[in-house]
Amino acid sequence: MIRWFKKKKGRPEVDSDQVQEQFDGDVVPEEIPAAIEPIVEVSELVVEPEPEVSTLHVAEIQESAVSELAAAVADEIGLPAELEDEAGKLSETGDESVSHPGKPGLFRRLRARLSRTREALTSKLDRLFLGKKIIDAELLEELEELLITADMGVETSLGLIEAVRDKVKRKELTDPARLKTHLKAEMLTLLTGVAVPPLHPGKPHVVMVIGVNGVGKTTTIAKLAHHDLEQGEKVLLVAADTFRAAAIEQLEIWGQRAGAAVIKQKTGSDPAAVVFDGLAAALARRVDKVYIDTAGRLHTKVNLMEELKKVARTAAKQIEGAPHEVLLVLDATTGQNAINQARLFHEAIGVTGIIMTKLDGTAKGGVALGVVQETGLPLQFIGVGEQMDDLRPFEPEAYLEAILG
Numbered sequence: 001m002i003r004w005f006k007k008k009k010g011r012p013e014v015d016s017d018q019v020q021e022q023f024d025g026d027v028v029p030e031e032i033p034a035a036i037e038p039i040v041e042v043s044e045l046v047v048e049p050e051p052e053v054s055t056l057h058v059a060e061i062q063e064s065a066v067s068e069l070a071a072a073v074a075d076e077i078g079l080p081a082e083l084e085d086e087a088g089k090l091s092e093t094g095d096e097s098v099s100h101p102g103k104p105g106l107f108r109r110l111r112a113r114l115s116r117t118r119e120a121l122t123s124k125l126d127r128l129f130l131g132k133k134i135i136d137a138e139l140l141e142e143l144e145e146l147l148i149t150a151d152m153g154v155e156t157s158l159g160l161i162e163a164v165r166d167k168v169k170r171k172e173l174t175d176p177a178r179l180k181t182h183l184k185a186e187m188l189t190l191l192t193g194v195a196v197p198p199l200h201p202g203k204p205h206v207v208m209v210i211g212v213n214g215v216g217k218t219t220t221i222a223k224l225a226h227h228d229l230e231q232g233e234k235v236l237l238v239a240a241d242t243f244r245a246a247a248i249e250q251l252e253i254w255g256q257r258a259g260a261a262v263i264k265q266k267t268g269s270d271p272a273a274v275v276f277d278g279l280a281a282a283l284a285r286r287v288d289k290v291y292i293d294t295a296g297r298l299h300t301k302v303n304l305m306e307e308l309k310k311v312a313r314t315a316a317k318q319i320e321g322a323p324h325e326v327l328l329v330l331d332a333t334t335g336q337n338a339i340n341q342a343r344l345f346h347e348a349i350g351v352t353g354i355i356m357t358k359l360d361g362t363a364k365g366g367v368a369l370g371v372v373q374e375t376g377l378p379l380q381f382i383g384v385g386e387q388m389d390d391l392r393p394f395e396p397e398a399y400l401e402a403i404l405g
């Protein structure tokens with residue numbers, strides 16, 4: 001189930017210098033040429049590019065690949081859930097078909113991809129509860145610490161513990177063995193409690209994708225486009241990350257893989273100009289959906305947030321209500337930093353939804369809870385690998401089952 005949301009009105013402003021400091025690094029800026037080359041459209045498949053080099057550690061990839069393979073083998077030969085787990089060391093207990101009737105294969109893969117987070121969380125929780133007979137203040141304090149160190153964010157962890165403490169006070173919860181179940185229920189309430197703004201789609205529907213360097217914006221756009229194309233939609237990609245030399249080329253490669261046309265200009269062009277022309281092309285070609293790829297870092301003298309705001313204003317000049325969505329891509333492996341980024345981008349630009357990538361390569365998957373709780377934004381998609389179909393709509397129950405199951 002895919003939800004699309006309209007941008008919120010009346011967003012608070014933020015000190016953009018402060019925001020810029022967050023993202024400016026010590027990168028030597030490239031020289032930005034003033035001339036803007038004419039638009040070039042990529043319409044034909046030319047070369048089959050080499051696969052991207054992953055940012056993940058080799059051992060992590062191998063671990064994930066082993067889990068994946070075990071799941072696939074189990075699927076193939078139809079082992080019962082308990083034996084699959086035994087064979088692939090995929091999970092500790094439970095028959096997933098009970099909690100996820102109708103799509104056990106999909107859930108099994110999600111579970112395999114989130115194995116690092118699950119292993120980290122459940123082993124710590126089990127150790128904490130081991131031999132405990134009562135839920136006392138000390139146990140709750142240790143649990144609070146565990147959640148914070150699991151990258152859920154301080155505010156979120158305190159909120160979850162407070163809810164559990166209330167249940168203990170009301171004597172609804174007394175047995176430490178039941179703590180995990182109650183915690184999971186509180187987490188589900190948190191994840192499903194986010195107010196979902198109504199959808200106001202445009203024609204074409206314009207989606208601006210933002211986020212810092214390397215979080216997975218470009219590949220995520222390709223995955224979204226791939227999904228839309230499979231639904232029979234006509235999709236156009238706009239390469240508005242004109243700062244990084246390889247970014248345009250990368251979008252072209254991914255556009256070719258997904259089968260979507262790309263509108264681009266020369267490196268160093270004004271991103272707003274690329275968007276203006278890109279949306280004119282989108283209107284002329286009557287496409288259904290436009291994805292705008294934006295920069296995650298700019299020339300050190302240019303304020304990233306101001307540039308992104310300008311891109312959004314320019315989009316609105318071409319198409320009423322555009323961008324209809326602003327999706328922020330966050331890298332789960334950055335843990336607590338992802339929460340800070342979400343807050344800053346939302347305050348500056350106004351984000352409508354979050355996409356969290358690289359959940360397959362990290363034990364920090366709990367950060368999804370922190371991001372939702374501390375921004376009040378819906379988590380719409382999660383990235384669990386580098387292939388085209390490794391982007392999934394976020395389903396809170398399946399996610400919690402996969403990390404705590």
Ligand SMILES: Nc1nc2c(ncn2[C@@H]2O[C@H](COP(=O)(O)OP(=O)(O)OP(=O)(O)O)[C@@H](O)[C@H]2O)c(=O)[nH]1
Nearest residue numbers: 052213214215216217218219296357358383384385
């Ligand atoms: N394991 C894993 N890798 C991912 C995922 N999403 C993206 N990646 C990888 O992350 C790396 C960076 O992705 P890009 O799409 O280039 O990131 P970007 O945000 O566009 O980066 P810039 O263009 O530098 O701003 C690539 O190697 C991707 O294959 C994911 O869900 N899981």
